[in-house]
Amino acid sequence: MRRRQILGLAVMLMAATARGQETGVVEGFVGFGDNFPPPKKLTVTKDHVVCGRSVPDEEFVIDPASHGLANAVIFWALPEGEQAPAGPPTVVLAQEGCRYEPHVQVAGAGAGTLQVLNNDGILHNVHVYDDDGNTFFNFAQPGFKKQIDKDLPDSRIINVQCDVHDWMSAWIISLPNSRYAITDAQGRFRLEGLAPGSQQVRIWHEGLGSSSKAVTVVAGQVATLDFVIGK
Amino acid sequence: MTHHKLLPLLSLIVAAGCTGELSQTAGAGAADWFAGAPGATPASPHMEAVLAFRGSRIVVEKSCLSCHTIGDQGGTVGPILDQLFNRRSEEWLRRWLKNPNDVKPGTKMPNFEFSPAEVDELLGFMARLRKDIPRDEILASEATLAEKGQRLFAAYDCLACHRIGSEGRFIGVDLTWVGLRKQEAWEQTWLHDPEAWKPGTFMPNVGLSGGETEALSAYLHTLQGEENEASRRWETRTLFYLGGSAQAAGEMVFKRFGCWGCHGLQGKAGDKNPNAAPAERVPDLWGVKNRLDEAAIRRTIREGAIPGRLNPSGPAPPFSCPSWGTHLAGRELDNLITYINTLAPKERVWKFQ
Structure with a gap:
C-alpha cells in the first residue's frame, strides 16, 4: 500500500519535472528603428524643494544607444486550466x-x-x-x-x-494568469515558461496600447522575438 | 516648509474673528458638543473660536493649502475657501468632506478620511472665515445695476472658482468673455437655479434673490474681454514660447475664451440649446476633426455660428457661437485648432517594421 503511494508520488514528480522541461523561453527587444521621439521634460509647478524644477516625461523612456523602449509589458496568457x-x-x-x-x-x-x-x-x-x-x-x-x-x-x-x-x-x-516580463532600460525582455508551439505573445505600452506577435516556442530552447517600431 | 509659517497666520484669522461681532448661537447643542457628538454646535462664541482654531490646525496638518487658497496663501488647484460658507450649505459640505467623489465623480479632491470631529472642526473654521454679504445695502445703493452686480460678484467671491482676466481660478468657466457668449436673460435663469438648467452641475445654488440675479447678470453682460485682452494674450503666448506646446497654448485659449462653457470639458458634452436645429444641443467637439475639415473648423471659429430653429415659429435658441476672428490674436487661432484636433480618443497604435 505504502509502496504504491511512494511510486505514485515518484510518477507525479517525474511528470512535473518533464512538464518543466517542456516549456521554452522567449527573449527579445522592444524599441524603435531609426526614428524615435526625443526625450521630454515636464515642468514642475510647485513644491520645488521636494520635486525639483522638472521631471522626465516617462511616457516614452528610450535608450539613445539601442533605441530600446523601457516599461513595455510583454505577456503570454496561460492555457485554460493552468494557473500561474x-x-x-x-x-x-x-x-x-x-x-x-x-x-x-x-x-x-x-x-x-x-x-x-x-x-x-x-x-x-x-x-x-x-x-x-x-x-x-x-x-x-x-x-x-x-x-x-x-x-x-x-x-x-x-x-x-x-x-x-x-x-x-x-x-x-x-x-x-499570465507569464509576463517588463522591458528594461535597454528595451530587452525575457519571458519564461511558454508552452511549445506557435504562441501569441502580447505587448502593452502606455503610449502605444496593445498588440501581439506570433512566435514559435521550442521546449528547452530560447526563441527570439523583436518588436521593432517603424514608420 | 511654507506650511509651518501658516499656523500663526490662520490662528490670527481666527483670533481676528473673535474680537469682531460675535454670532448668537443658541446653547442647545452645548452638551452634545462637549460630549463630542458629531454635528453638535458649540455653546458660546468662545467655544466656536476653539472649534475654529482646531479646524485651522487640520488645514495645516493635512496641507489643504497645497491646493486651496485661504487669505493670500495657497495653491490654485482647488477653489479659494474664504467665502465658502456663503456658497455651500453645511449639509453639502458634510457630504463633500465625507467622500468628494460621491458628490462629484472624478473630482481632483481626494478623500481625507476625516473623523466626524475633524469635520466639525473644519466647518467651524470655515464658518469663522465667512463674511456677511450686505445684499440689501448693495441693492439699495445709488450705483448702476452692473456696478451692484460687480459688488455682489466680489462679495460672493465668485473668483474662488471662476476667472476674469488674470484673477481667479480655472475651476469654473472663465468669465472674461461671458458677455459675448451668453445672453443676460439666460444668465438670470442660470443663476436663479443652476441645477434646474444642468442637473449635476458643480455650480452652487446660493439662493440669490431676483434683484441679485438681475444685478449679477447685468454685470456679467459687461464682461466682453477687451479690458483683459493684454493679460490673456500674455498668458497664452508665454505658455507657447516658454516651452509649452502649441497644444497646451491652444488648450489655454479654449479655457480663456470659455469655450467649454457651452461645448463641455474637452468638448465632450455640448450644453442643451432649446429649439436649436438639429438636436437642441450645442455641438460636441469630441472627434470633430473626423467630421469637419480644418478649413471648416477655422471658418466657424472665425465667423461664429448661429444655429437654425428646429421649430421655425418657436423662440430663438439661447446660445450661438460668437465670431471670434477679431478677438483671437497672433497664433491663438492656430494653437486653438491644434488643440481641437487632439479632442478625440487617443490613438494608440503599434506600427511594427
Missing part, C-alpha cells in the same frame, strides 16, 4: 521626488492590495482610475502618512495619478 503560481499579495508603489517608482509594474496572481508609500513628506493624493477611466478611489496621503493600503481595483489597466502634482502618473497592469 501566486506572487506577492501586495503591489507596492512609492512616491519619490514627485514621481512614482516604479512607473510601470504588473500585479500578478494573488495580488489584491495596493500599498502606496509617501517618501516625500508632502501631501500627495492617490487617484486610481479603472479601465474605463473612471475614478476607482481617490485618497489623500498627507506628508505624515507614510503608507496607505487599499484594495486594487478589478481592472486590467490601472492608472494612478496625483492631482496635487498633475504630472505624476503610474501604471499597474493586472495579469493574474
